[in-house]
């Protein structure tokens with residue numbers, strides 16, 4: 001297998017954590033987004049959508065989405081299970097993973113990409129250049145506050161996002177909450193259940209990679 005990573009970006013960090021939690025050591029190539037390497041001819045030949053992470057599987061299939069990578073690794077290396085064991089858990093893991101992507105990942109990315117001067121003309125990842133829309137940054141920031149409410153409400157009732165064990169949904173949630181620092185948003189002080197959950201995940205070896 002071969003893993004295309006970028007040490008500074010949140011999406012590949014999710015795959016990196018998943019790989020580490022599975023106890024796998026996969027040959028890795030760094031793609032520097034800061035240097036624009038995702039748009040190089042060499043990388044576009046690997047992934048024409050110009051995004052990381054990418055995993056080339058044991059049979060040579062090219063997987064260019066976190067969920068595809070996680071589903072493949074869970075099927076190929078079932079232990080430890082990170083995407084639920086019972087039918088209900090499996091449903092909850094994908095539900096919470098999607099909720100975190102849509103209510104956390106998207107608004108954080110919209111805020112950053114539509115306001116950062118270095119991202120002018122690069123408001124959406126991929127091979128096309130899109131201009132920034134400042135209103136999307138303002139809307140994104142307002143939605144991030146709602147995202148923190150959503151997490152706190154869930155984590156007041158459950159030790160982890162999907163069920164009573166650490167799963168893919170927690171990896172996605174942890175990475176997004178940590179990445180919110182780039183738009184200067186942090187877990188609100190009153191959100192003690194979220195802070196406790198975040199601190200527990202931060203202690204896992206996979207979180208420091």
Ligand SMILES: N[C@@H](CCC(=O)N[C@@H](CS)C(=O)NCC(=O)O)C(=O)O
Pocket residue numbers: 009010011012033038050051052053064065066067122124125126
């Ligand atoms: N839905 C994709 C998102 C991949 C993605 O957007 N990756 C970003 C890094 S976080 C990227 O490659 N950005 C390239 C760019 O900004 O040009 C996944 O989760 O795998």
